[in-house]
Amino acid sequence: MNYKKPFYSLRLKSNNAGYYLVINGCIIEEHNGIEPNQMEFPINQWIKNGENSFEIYHLNVPTGFGKLGLRADGEIILELCVRENDEQNAIVIQRTAYVGTTLNLDRNKVNYSDVEALQSTLISSSRPCQFNIHNSNIKLADDGKFAIGEYQVGKGITEALQISQTITLPTPFPLWRFFEADELKHHYDMTDEEWEVARKDLYNNAYQPLWQAINDNDKEKLKQLFTERGKEYDLAFYKPNKGQDTYEMVHHISGLINDSELESVLPINFDYSDICVSFNHQLAWLHNFELPLSSKLEFKHKNADLVTRIPVMFAHFDGKWEIVR
Structure with a gap:
């Protein structure tokens, strides 16, 4: 057994x-x-x-x-x-x-x-x-x-x-979708021009829609953005209800937005952002230089020198970015 x-x-x-x-x-x-x-x-x-x-x-x-x-x-x-x-x-x-x-x-x-x-x-x-x-x-x-x-x-x-x-x-559970996502290049495999194009693409087409939904507290948009990730987390952790993980994620983000101890989500400092690609070439995210797993979605605490972060990773499918982790 x-x-x-x-x-x-x-x-x-x-x-x-x-x-x-x-x-x-x-x-x-x-x-x-x-x-x-x-x-x-x-x-x-x-x-x-x-x-x-x-x-x-x-x-x-x-x-x-x-x-x-x-x-x-x-x-x-x-x-x-x-x-x-x-x-x-x-x-x-x-x-x-x-x-x-x-x-x-x-x-x-x-x-x-x-x-x-x-x-x-x-x-x-x-x-x-x-x-x-x-x-x-x-x-x-x-x-x-x-x-x-x-x-x-x-x-x-x-x-x-x-x-x-x-x-x-x-x-x-099945093979997770991101293992079959489009192959991405690492920074050291690109020219400076290619790196800048990749960085702007991830920022404009993946992070900005998510940041805007958080800034607007747009629950429907957040639900849409996290749905595919949520489907896999429901399977990975045996959630009893369909859509449960997506609901929990949106509820968590909404709680941060409405927390009186936190400021509004901080603007993403694009000039201080690098693109990181996983060793298997299938996940990407923006991070602060020298901190590969840092997140660019941050809430600053009003009364303490602290930030609360929302970590996300994206995969690329048929020309579109999708939150997968």
Whole structure:
């Protein structure tokens, strides 16, 4: 017996480490500093039935040498959990435990040719296996629906470190539409002129209609803009009523608009906006420079130096932008 309505989540705990967490080419979490970080978040909306790629892209952070790089005291613990949707108790089915103490560091430079040292950073992590789950117990099986693949460890996008792994998961929902969206180019694959055209297109045809609907508190327009996203979230999280997620999202945004502690939605500063494209080339969003997962839809608090953000990601289908996450 495996799960009828599996609810998958990631538990994260880190210290002295910066990273992107990436599932199937989609950045789902970033941490740019060395301060401790601990959280748990759902991932049903990012995964596929069958093989899924899980990656940790390490980021260079301040070190004792006065430079940016990996730290020997860096730690990341990432646990993949599953439970039946209407139950509370989850079990850990995969654990990535990264420790930097075994890295072969020479003045904070990683020796990428020392494969043994790279692999030893994951010495206490889950080993490859295939299994089913019966009564919340993992049972190894050659025909198991779950499978944990080998780790691949090597040089990352910032010459830090990249940890990759394939994990097979059973899910009852269809392939999410954005996995079949139009392919988008990364910034470094475009000329400056192409980048400016892409940036303006996303701003004018995706963000401006959404910003205007928020500024006008136009619930019907917001419902229209979030409908396709809502359909998939209803499926991903087994919402009992059709259109429930869209209703909840519009209600949430309307609550921010009417909150007496918040100012009106801030204008989008286009000059301080870059376009970010996911590693799988299928999602795009605008963000502040140097902060890839920052949102451009912000409400400033009246009595505190804080902002509340609405994060959104867009996919491109047949010439049109659509909110998908």
